[in-house]
Amino acid sequence: MRILIVEDEVRLAEALAQIMAEQKYQVDQVHNGADGLDYALTAQYDVIVLDVMLPKLDGLEVARRLRSAHVSTPILMLTAHDEISDKVKGLDCGADDYMTKPFDTSELLARVRALTRRQGEVVSEELAFGDLSLHLSSHCLRRGDKSVRLGFKEFEVLRLLLQNAKLVTPKDDIIAKVWGLDSEAEDNNVEVYISFLRKKLSFLASQVSIGTVRKVGYFLTTSDEPGSFGGGGMP
Ligand code: CA
Secondary structure (H helix, E strand, C coil): CCCECCCCHHHHHHHHHHHHHCCCCEEEEECCCCHHHHHHHHHCCCEEEEECCCCCCCHHHHHHHHCCCCHHHCCCEECCCCCCHHHHHHHHCCCCCCECCCCHHHHHHHHHHHHHHHHHHHHHCEEECCCEEEEECCCCEEEEEEEECCCCCHHHHHHHHCCCCCCCEEHHHHHHHHHCCCCCHHHHHHHHHHHHHHHHHHHHHEEEEEEEECCEEEEEECCCCCCHHHHHHHH
């Protein structure tokens, strides 16, 4: 589970990040609305904790822009006062839930858990392509009656490729979405995980393979149709 915290009170943001890290969430924190919007549009999060009063772009505007860009990540809005109007505005802008400051951290964690469950109900449990299906909560990749469980990064990389189906997924996108914008990850990391995934596809004897477009990215293809991107794909 990956969480974005958008909160300009740095001490509060850090305290929240620490509490969530203890719960094994992967956390990114940013301290203004413009960065919050950038991060939320670029990386994939399971929940966004979004303050309303923020410099550069307020939380209501961030939520509105995310929803108009079709980002459906659940948003938990933090309001400074117990003002009904703020709550109503937040929900109108696309927030899924809100909490009034000051709040109890155990309640915050409970709400985050509830939001991730709610998302799980809406989103389909599997992504499929060709003869493959990837189960999103068990991380099992299946072909016929054979299956393998993917490691966390393998799963994230393959999930991106599956979401893009036959389109080329740029390497830079994979790095930003799987390793994060601030990471030191390089092209090599992506290549390593692509090669792990290719080994698993061949173990499953799947018709699906991962094609390469040199210096650009990767795409999925099935062996019953020739790869249309012409770039050194691997069986
Ligand atoms: Ca604030």
